[in-house]
Amino acid sequence: MSDEAVEMDPMTAAEREEQIRLAAYSIWKANGEPEGTDARDWKEAEAAVAETSEEEENTENAE
Numbered sequence: 285m286s287d288e289a290v291e292m293d294p295m296t297a298a299e300r301e302e303q304i305r306l307a308a309y310s311i312w313k314a315n316g317e318p319e320g321t322d323a324r325d326w327k328e329a330e331a332a333v334a335e336t337s338e339e340e341e342n343t344e345n346a347e
Contacts, residue, residue, distance in 0.1 A: 295337070303336075304329045 302312070312321060320321035 294341070300333060303333045307332050338342075 304326065308322070308325045312318070315321065315325075318322055325329045
């Protein structure tokens with residue numbers, strides 16, 4: 285397998301979950317660390333990570 289093929293592999297489920305976790309934490313911090321917003325923050329983070337992944341995939345496909 286070439287290096288290029290490795291770079292184009294989609295992120296694993298564990299990598300995706302870690303990206304969501306970090307994004308949700310950042311959202312929570314940015315909103316002043318409110319209590320009881322974990323589900324909302326997680327959903328917002330999932331959407332942000334999905335959007336970023338789609339943009340990266342579209343960029344790779346355009347090359």
